[in-house]
Amino acid sequence: MSVRDTLRNSWQGINANLLRSALTVLGVLIGVSAVIILLAVGTGSSAAVAKQINSLGTNTITVLSTGRFGRGPATNGTESQTANLTTQTVNAIENQAQAPDVESVSPVVSTSETATYQGASYSTTVTGTTPNYLAAEDYTIAAGSSITQADVTGRKRVALIGQEVASNLFSTGENPLGQTIQIGSASFEIIGVLNEKGSSGITDEDSVVIAPYTAVQDELTGYQPFSELLVQAKSTAALDNAATEVENILASEADTTVADLPFSVINEGTLLTASESTSSTFTTLLGAVAAISLLVGGIGVMNIMLVTVTERTREIGIRKAVGAPKAAILAQFLTEAVLLSLIGGGGGVIVGLIGSRFKIEGVTPVIAGYSIPLAFGIAIAVGVFFGLYPANRAASLRPIDALRYE
Amino acid sequence: MSAGDDTGRTPRPVIVLRRIVKTYQMGDVEVTALRGVSLTVEHGDFVAIMGASGSGKSTMMNILGCLDIPSRGQFYIDGIDVRTLDEAALSHIRNRKIGFVFQSFNLIPRTTARMNVELPLLYANVGARERHARADAALELVGLADRSSHFPNELSGGQQQRVALARAIVTDPALVLADEPTGNLDTTTSREVMLMFSELNRSGRTIILITHEDDIAAYAKRIVRLRDGLIVDDHRLVPVDSAPPVVAAPDEHRVLSAEGIPA
Numbered sequence: 001m002s003v004r005d006t007l008r009n010s011w012q013g014i015n016a017n018l019l020r021s022a023l024t025v026l027g028v029l030i031g032v033s034a035v036i037i038l039l040a041v042g043t044g045s046s047a048a049v050a051k052q053i054n055s056l057g058t059n060t061i062t063v064l065s066t067g068r069f070g071r072g073p074a075t076n077g078t079e080s081q082t083a084n085l086t087t088q089t090v091n092a093i094e095n096q097a098q099a100p101d102v103e104s105v106s107p108v109v110s111t112s113e114t115a116t117y118q119g120a121s122y123s124t125t126v127t128g129t130t131p132n133y134l135a136a137e138d139y140t141i142a143a144g145s146s147i148t149q150a151d152v153t154g155r156k157r158v159a160l161i162g163q164e165v166a167s168n169l170f171s172t173g174e175n176p177l178g179q180t181i182q183i184g185s186a187s188f189e190i191i192g193v194l195n196e197k198g199s200s201g202i203t204d205e206d207s208v209v210i211a212p213y214t215a216v217q218d219e220l221t222g223y224q225p226f227s228e229l230l231v232q233a234k235s236t237a238a239l240d241n242a243a244t245e246v247e248n249i250l251a252s253e254a255d256t257t258v259a260d261l262p263f264s265v266i267n268e269g270t271l272l273t274a275s276e277s278t279s280s281t282f283t284t285l286l287g288a289v290a291a292i293s294l295l296v297g298g299i300g301v302m303n304i305m306l307v308t309v310t311e312r313t314r315e316i317g318i319r320k321a322v323g324a325p326k327a328a329i330l331a332q333f334l335t336e337a338v339l340l341s342l343i344g345g346g347g348g349v350i351v352g353l354i355g356s357r358f359k360i361e362g363v364t365p366v367i368a369g370y371s372i373p374l375a376f377g378i379a380i381a382v383g384v385f386f387g388l389y390p391a392n393r394a395a396s397l398r399p400i401d402a403l404r405y406e
Numbered sequence: 407m408s409a410g411d412d413t414g415r416t417p418r419p420v421i422v423l424r425r426i427v428k429t430y431q432m433g434d435v436e437v438t439a440l441r442g443v444s445l446t447v448e449h450g451d452f453v454a455i456m457g458a459s460g461s462g463k464s465t466m467m468n469i470l471g472c473l474d475i476p477s478r479g480q481f482y483i484d485g486i487d488v489r490t491l492d493e494a495a496l497s498h499i500r501n502r503k504i505g506f507v508f509q510s511f512n513l514i515p516r517t518t519a520r521m522n523v524e525l526p527l528l529y530a531n532v533g534a535r536e537r538h539a540r541a542d543a544a545l546e547l548v549g550l551a552d553r554s555s556h557f558p559n560e561l562s563g564g565q566q567q568r569v570a571l572a573r574a575i576v577t578d579p580a581l582v583l584a585d586e587p588t589g590n591l592d593t594t595t596s597r598e599v600m601l602m603f604s605e606l607n608r609s610g611r612t613i614i615l616i617t618h619e620d621d622i623a624a625y626a627k628r629i630v631r632l633r634d635g636l637i638v639d640d641h642r643l644v645p646v647d648s649a650p651p652v653v654a655a656p657d658e659h660r661v662l663s664a665e666g667i668p669a
Contacts, residue, residue: 323501
């Protein structure tokens with residue numbers, strides 16, 4: 001029996017009960033499209049997370065005093081005396097001989113203050129730092145100019161403001177450049193406005209005031225150690241080396257070992273890796289859910305094929321009586337099952353492609369190239385796997401019993 | 407007449423059964439359906455196998471049709487020893503050597519008359535063009551050339567049985583095996599179908615007919631009676647090489663009887 005004849009026989013079988021065949025196809029279709037869409041959502045959210053992390057500033061290492069995320073280090077006993085982040089620490093890390101992979105170090109003092117301008121007030125984070133900070137954190141100047149090293153050494157009360165601060169304090173559309181705003185009890189002159197950076201998910205990166213750390217210490221925080229150091233590595237590849245160098249320097253400065261370091265050294269690279277593995281877990285999970293629905297679709301195929309075989313027992317008997325060999329019956333019913341899942345798979349790919357064009361829960365799906373052949377291939381494999389048992393059952397019927405079946 | 411005149415007129419009889427025994431296991435009980443049946447059917451013969459239900463005639467039909475294999479004894483069809491064959495070879499024998507006609511027509515629903523007739527050729531790997539041609543020829547022979555694209559549910563019982571008959575002869579089998587072919591038909595249609603069997607036999611086909619009706623058996627050249635799994639009677643109405651008996655139409659038959667003249 002030719003392939004064409006087998007296909008025609010199977011097609012007739014599918015046509016014999018169109019509604020039932022359509023519902024079975026729908027099961028597979030949903031499974032396949034779910035695989036494609038959910039994997040696209042997973043891939044899309046991975047891409048979004050990666051983009052967000054890039055916007056945080058790459059190649060950076062953050063050094064924090066252990067056990068606190070506030071203003072100053074915990075002060076208990078003598079150890080705390082040596083466990084501060086000071087200008088001396090900054091200079092040590094900036095020493096190229098000790099830390100060849102470090103591009104720059106920016107000390108950070110930060111505080112939350114209310115900024116006011118002509119009756120408008122806005123609560124924001126004030127970051128006191130050096131000019132290097134801007135490059136390390138990927139801040140760029142939209143208007144005006146950046147703070148300079150001279151501003152830092154001159155303890156000048158100048159500030160850069162983020163877009164969020166600008167829009168809240170200067171809601172009338174007045175040019176903020178050159179204006180003087182009150183931050184806490186001190187007045188700062190605005191010399192630049194930062195470009196919009198977006199939210200990192202934890203903090204609003206645009207709700208920020210950046211000023212020389214010397215001026216912030218003078219006016220707002222008083223003289224105390226830095227709350228953190230932002231270290232920029234020379235490249236992403238040098239990140240791990242730079243982290244190790246920073247740890248060694250900190251250990252020798254604090255007179256202790258790397259293991260007992262009273263600081264947290266947070267490598268952005270590991271943060272990136274961690275979040276990448278999180279989103280890949282997420283994608284796998286979505287894929288697994290979709291795979292289950294594909295499996296359910298496959299069981300649907302098997303169920304319908306079993307019903308079909310029972311219903312057409314007599315037909316099978318006739319075919320066998322007129323000389324159909326076992327293989328021909330097996331081929332007919334297996335082809336029928338595979339055709340059902342093939343149609344479902346094809347439809348599922350189309351629905352998946354269409355469905356992936358819509359934004360789902362704020363995530364723009366990105367179709368994973370592998371997901372289409374994967375879903376389609378699994379659909380066919382499901383057809384073969386779940387079709388084999390019913391087809392074999394049909395082929396094994398004894399013609400004498402099948403003919404007697406009512 | 408007796409079984410004695412079965413002796414080979416042609417070198418190879420279509421059917422040779424020797425001491426066929428068939429037992430079934432029904433739960434714990436072993437049922438013997440055939441207790442040693444011997445029968446030889448020559449080429450061109452038209453045999454009616456008769457018997458009440460339980461006589462073993464269905465079992466006989468299954469064995470003759472290679473749908474079942476005997477427990478003991480020898481069975482040759484067209485010279486081939488059936489007992490040595492596996493399942494695949496049995497399907498091949500059914501396909502090439504036997505044409506079936508069933509009581510309930512057994513056409514495949516939602517499939518045209520022509521496609522039904524083509525079915526055995528499909529499994530014989532005959533090409534599409536030749537299949538069509540042979541199916542059309544067979545349908546023409548049974549007088550249904552104009553119904554080839556009708557579906558079974560669009561045909562009358564008699565027409566359906568004629569399609570089945572066309573399907574039985576399309577492969578040019580050694581034997582046409584009919585199991586109560588008129589069981590579901592009225593008298594007029596039965597006669598129509600039986601005349602067709604007579605016609606086929608006249609053109610040289612070997613036919614074995616299983617029936618419990620004397621009227622139907624009257625069309626055959628030879629009548630074999632089964633009782634309790636044994637042949638109890640085997641007599642010949644006309645010689646193998648002559649034309650099959652001409653049976654009067656039922657109406658004539660009744661009129662003649664009414665006038666007191668024996669049929």
